[in-house]
Amino acid sequence: MRIRTTLATTAAALAIAVAPAFAANPHFINASATGPNPEGQLTVSFKEAGLGNNQNINYQADAQASATYQCFNKGGHNPAAGNKTTVLQDVSAFGTFNSGRNGSVTASLTIDPPGPGTFTCPPGQKLIGPTDVSYTDVSITDLTNGVTEPIPGTFS
Template sequence: MRRTLSLAAALLALLAVAASGAWAAGSAHFIKNASSATLSGQSLACKFKEAGLASGSVETVTCSATQTIVYECVNNGGKNPSASNKQSFTRTVSRSGTFTADKNGNIVGSLTLEPLSAAQVGFSCPPGQTVTLVSVSYSNVSVTDTTSGASIALPGTFTFTNPSAPPVR
């Protein structure tokens, strides 16, 4: 009888431990005041802290944003001709990384979004002119843990304007 009670108690303890691990993984969330997006030159740094994960869990986190980028062609005189060789492109950009939760079930990290190159958006200049980045803006920024399903929106529009670019005519 004692052996049966001990076995039942051990089984209940095992179930409780298993359930608590599932609960911890199910309460994953980003900490709002420890998550942010900031410009670093023409790049966007997404910094985040996620809690409520199982200790040692490996999480795939993605930062994504709508990127609006403007390129122009500049001639050898440092001017941009008033032709149609200035264009704005809007694309969704993202960067992912893997992070391991610490013993308290937290991950702290950052991911950086870079401007798409002129070649990546299909922009080029005629001979004798140089491709120049005019500006890049990031909006609709979010960080998502595709493993746990947690997500947070990072509000704001973040714009870099190239001080070396001639004014767009």
């Protein structure tokens, strides 16, 4: 009986020793967004801690984006109000980052604006844009641990 108890205790200790490290308490320390930049992109920056050391963590930045595209003639003017379109679309960016020796990740993801879709310009005009971009409902999600942090505000 004593041998069985010793074997069971040893097996349990080995299982704990070789078990993968899991996040003890994943949580976002901060999260913010800036932009859009001249290309219409939004940058989502964040710091998450409580991840466990040397873990690869998958992230997704999400937003609802509105982007306007317009047609301009060779003189650089928008000749008709009907020569523009506004696209409203959910947009995302993904990335994988390692938590390193301190069990945290500090990183940024860049979200691109939606494209013009099927909108085209008539002959002799050039598609320009996005000329106006805004982002709402911005958030960052740790996909590995299922933690989401909303980033309030409108970014335009």
